[in-house]
Amino acid sequence: MTVALVLAAALAVACVALVALPFLREPSPDADVAAEPDERELRRLELAETRDRALAALKELEADHRAGRISDGDYRALVGPLRREAAEALRELDRWEERPTES
Amino acid sequence: MPELGRAALLATLGLAAYALVAGAVAAITHRRRLAESARNALIASFGSTLVAAVVLAAAFLRDDFSFTYVADHSSRALPGGYKLSAFWGGQAGSLLLWLLVLTAYSALAVWLNRRRTADLVLWVTPVLGGAVVAFSWLLVAVSSPFVTQAAPPDGAGLNPSLQNPYMVSHPPFLYLGYVGLAVPWAFAMGALLAGRSDERWIVATRRWTLFAWTALGIGQLLGAHWAYVEVGWGGYYAWDPVENAALMPWLAATAFLHSVMIQEKRGMLRIWNVVLVSGAFCLSLFGTFLTRSGVVTSIHSFALSSIGPWFLSIIIVAVAVSTAIIVWRLPLLRSKTKLESLVSREATFLYNNLLLVALCLTILWGVAWPMVSEAVRGESVVVGRPYYDFFLRIFGLPLLLLMGIGPLVAWRRASLRGLARTFAWPAAASLAAGVTLVALGAGSSIPGLVAYTFSTFVAATIVLEFARGTAARRALSGEPWGRALGSLVARNRRRYGGYVVHFSIVLLAIGVAGSSAYDTSAEGRLARGESLRVGDYALTYDRLEERDASNATEVRATLAVRRGGDDLGAVEAGKNAYSAEQQVSNEVGIRTDLLRGEDLFVIAEQVNADGSVYFRVFVKPLVNLIWLAGLVFLAGAVIAMWPDAREQRRLAMRYAEAGARAGATPAR
Numbered sequence: 001m002t003v004a005l006v007l008a009a010a011l012a013v014a015c016v017a018l019v020a021l022p023f024l025r026e027p028s029p030d031a032d033v034a035a036e037p038d039e040r041e042l043r044r045l046e047l048a049e050t051r052d053r054a055l056a057a058l059k060e061l062e063a064d065h066r067a068g069r070i071s072d073g074d075y076r077a078l079v080g081p082l083r084r085e086a087a088e089a090l091r092e093l094d095r096w097e098e099r100p101t102e103s
Numbered sequence: 104m105p106e107l108g109r110a111a112l113l114a115t116l117g118l119a120a121y122a123l124v125a126g127a128v129a130a131i132t133h134r135r136r137l138a139e140s141a142r143n144a145l146i147a148s149f150g151s152t153l154v155a156a157v158v159l160a161a162a163f164l165r166d167d168f169s170f171t172y173v174a175d176h177s178s179r180a181l182p183g184g185y186k187l188s189a190f191w192g193g194q195a196g197s198l199l200l201w202l203l204v205l206t207a208y209s210a211l212a213v214w215l216n217r218r219r220t221a222d223l224v225l226w227v228t229p230v231l232g233g234a235v236v237a238f239s240w241l242l243v244a245v246s247s248p249f250v251t252q253a254a255p256p257d258g259a260g261l262n263p264s265l266q267n268p269y270m271v272s273h274p275p276f277l278y279l280g281y282v283g284l285a286v287p288w289a290f291a292m293g294a295l296l297a298g299r300s301d302e303r304w305i306v307a308t309r310r311w312t313l314f315a316w317t318a319l320g321i322g323q324l325l326g327a328h329w330a331y332v333e334v335g336w337g338g339y340y341a342w343d344p345v346e347n348a349a350l351m352p353w354l355a356a357t358a359f360l361h362s363v364m365i366q367e368k369r370g371m372l373r374i375w376n377v378v379l380v381s382g383a384f385c386l387s388l389f390g391t392f393l394t395r396s397g398v399v400t401s402i403h404s405f406a407l408s409s410i411g412p413w414f415l416s417i418i419i420v421a422v423a424v425s426t427a428i429i430v431w432r433l434p435l436l437r438s439k440t441k442l443e444s445l446v447s448r449e450a451t452f453l454y455n456n457l458l459l460v461a462l463c464l465t466i467l468w469g470v471a472w473p474m475v476s477e478a479v480r481g482e483s484v485v486v487g488r489p490y491y492d493f494f495l496r497i498f499g500l501p502l503l504l505l506m507g508i509g510p511l512v513a514w515r516r517a518s519l520r521g522l523a524r525t526f527a528w529p530a531a532a533s534l535a536a537g538v539t540l541v542a543l544g545a546g547s548s549i550p551g552l553v554a555y556t557f558s559t560f561v562a563a564t565i566v567l568e569f570a571r572g573t574a575a576r577r578a579l580s581g582e583p584w585g586r587a588l589g590s591l592v593a594r595n596r597r598r599y600g601g602y603v604v605h606f607s608i609v610l611l612a613i614g615v616a617g618s619s620a621y622d623t624s625a626e627g628r629l630a631r632g633e634s635l636r637v638g639d640y641a642l643t644y645d646r647l648e649e650r651d652a653s654n655a656t657e658v659r660a661t662l663a664v665r666r667g668g669d670d671l672g673a674v675e676a677g678k679n680a681y682s683a684e685q686q687v688s689n690e691v692g693i694r695t696d697l698l699r700g701e702d703l704f705v706i707a708e709q710v711n712a713d714g715s716v717y718f719r720v721f722v723k724p725l726v727n728l729i730w731l732a733g734l735v736f737l738a739g740a741v742i743a744m745w746p747d748a749r750e751q752r753r754l755a756m757r758y759a760e761a762g763a764r765a766g767a768t769p770a771r
Contacts, residue, residue: 003104004104004105004106004107004110005106007107007154008106008107008110008111011107011110011111011114011150011151011154012110012114014147014150015114015117015118015144015147015150015151018143018144018146018147019118019121019140019143019144019147020140021139021140021143022135022136022137022139022140022143023136023140026136029135029136031135032134032135032136033133033134033135034129034130034133034134034135034138034221034222034225035135035221035222036133036221036222036225036297037222037761041761042299042301042761044760044761045301045303045757045758045761046300046301048757048760048761049301049302049370049757050370052753052757053367053368053369053370056368057368057514060514061513061514063575064513066575066578066579067571067572067574067575068571068575069511069513069525069568069571070513070517070521070525071518071520071521071524071525073518073520073521074513074516074517074518074521077516077518078513078514078515078516081515
């Protein structure tokens with residue numbers, strides 16, 4: 001019983017210490033704001049995702065065509081729009097990069 | 104030590120409540136230290152739950168019957184391994200295992216993602232904290248494994264049917280699957296709460312989902328094999344509500360794994376994906392409710408208890424909260440791209456999703472209807488095997504076919520001419536297989552014949568895919584065939600791992616069709632020296648023996664087996680009488696022919712005083728392909744899950760480009 005209580009008390013102390021650790025480590029920090037992306041970063045991420053998706057689709061189409069999964073006719077019909085989409089995504093990302101930072 | 108166990112569970116509840124409340128406050132007010140503190144509380148909750156689990160495991164190993172739970176589920180004579188598996192042999196212990204896995208997953212998920220998706224983890228912490236609160240509350244207030252009593256001299260023992268090696272591994276695997284679905288759900292909810300429409304939650308949870316899905320699949324196969332060798336009725340899946348309870352979240356997760364690819368490739372189906380991931384998690388809660396509440400009569404429901412209403416409340420809260428968050432964030436989830444053609448890979452994935460969800464919902468209805476009927480009308484209704492078999496054929500066979508079609512159709516749109524060219528060889532192979540099977544007499548079961556024909560089609564498409572891919576790789580790199588195949592798989596792990604998994608489903612379909620549509624059986628009462636014929640086997644009852652094992656008395660009837668004049672040796676079947684448990688179990692005899700993939704399955708139904716035995720005997724063609732499918736499934740899943748360094752680099756570059764806080768180290 002006594003051993004159990006001592007162990008339970010030790011467990012409670014360890015848990016409280018771990019929970020309090022961020023406050024013990026930095027009692028009065030310069031900034032206490034959680035890191036979160038701003039609108040600009042989120043938009044850039046969205047554009048990067050669109051670009052990567054378009055480039056991956058193009059790459060997969062090439063691989064499928066090379067492996068014979070996709071016929072020449074289907075390849076010709078699909079490759080044009082995909083290239084345009086990838087180019088548009090790259091342009092959009094570049095345009096966004098060139099915009100002045102809003103502050 | 105029960106006091107330590109109780110204190111540890113109380114600590115888990117307190118820590119999780121703190122993670123929920125402080126985590127939510129930190130996420131709303133953007134307070135960094137409070138968020139870290141909440142995250143630490145969630146991590147610490149794993150430590151305290153581990154302490155509780157160790158206390159209970161030690162009580163089992165020490166035969167400490169002052170723990171009521173230990174006395175109810177173990178005995179001194181119980182072999183060591185089963186003493187450990189008795190941990191989850193009852194309600195409170197299995198809930199503790201659930202909580203242990205949940206806290207372990209939660210701690211690992213928030214720790215591993217604390218940098219890359221710091222803004223999501225901010226919200227994931229209170230979501231997972233809420234789930235931990237629910238389960239720790241059940242263990243603290245409703246069903247504690249640490250209730251004590253004056254220790255009796257011996258325990259009541261473990262249900263004999265649970266005294267099987269498969270029961271040591273089946274429940275932990277199931278729980279790894281059930282609980283693992285909490286992580287993608289929490290990240291989906293976290294992303295919505297944080298107002299994020301990007302795909303980081305999918306990237307962060309891709310392997311978690313695959314792991315949980317794999318564990319759930321393997322857990323079900325282990326359970327099926329347990330039922331096959333232990334329950335002694337001649338089958339491996341009975342559409343038992345609790346078996347269905349594990350199948351439903353697996354089907355929903357399978358649908359999610361496919362539809363999430365469409366979101367990654369085309370940016371579509373965002374709403375559908377968060378609905379599916381929430382549905383899979385809520386179905387896993389429902390599965391645990393069915394298993395542990397005693398609401399249905401089943402071999403798995405060990406005790407009726409007061410936990411049902413609490414569990415139902417947890418499920419209702421989970422469904423309500425998920426629905427509210429999804430509805431609130433609907434504008435964020437609208438896709439910018441649309442389906443371009445009904446003949447495209449995304450369209451076939453969508454058909455696959457609809458079939459999987461339809462199958463899942465019909466099973467849900469079959470499970471829920473008897474409960475609803477009893478609760479509302481006071482009438483007991485049984486939804487039996489014909490209902491499930493019917494819908495399995497209606498939805499399962501087209502699903503099997505789509506498994507071969509989907510991966511070979513181009514994204515966006517495909518021409519019918521191109522499709523005809525792609526599928527010419529697989530279609531010819533399946534047609535040839537169908538004609539051959541009819542000639543061999545397999546036409547006696549139309550669903551069986553269709554399953555075999557479709558399986559051939561899918562297998563042919565998979566072989567063709569590997570062959571074409573390897574040839575293309577070889578042409579590009581000049582590598583020899585073996586190395587070209589290796590680098591093809593290594594460079595496209597998800598794709599080719601997926602094909603291996605598909606091949607395991609083909610094996611499963613062939614095994615299920617063979618063993619259920621083409622099995623033969625015979626039964627009869629035999630005196631010593633008498634014979635029974637089944638299929639091309641002849642069995643002669645030779646002798647009856649009684650022997651003592653450590654915790655049971657075993658009675659075994661021995662039958663000599665011959666086929667076509669060949670002596671195939673002997674097979675034993677009988678019964679075990681467990682002394683502590685005061686129960687008798689069927690111990691079936693199985694003779695496996697690995698070359699044919701078939702089993703001779705013998706049940707000694709009744710052992711009579713005059714030494715005669717009533718036997719039931721089955722020949723199960725191709726049943727061993729089901730177990731082989733499990734190994735292939737695992738291999739495919741491991742290939743798909745294996746980390747891809749190039750993909751990691753690509754993602755790291757994307758996040759670095761987008762800005763430190765959208766995916767890299769959080770600012771201090």
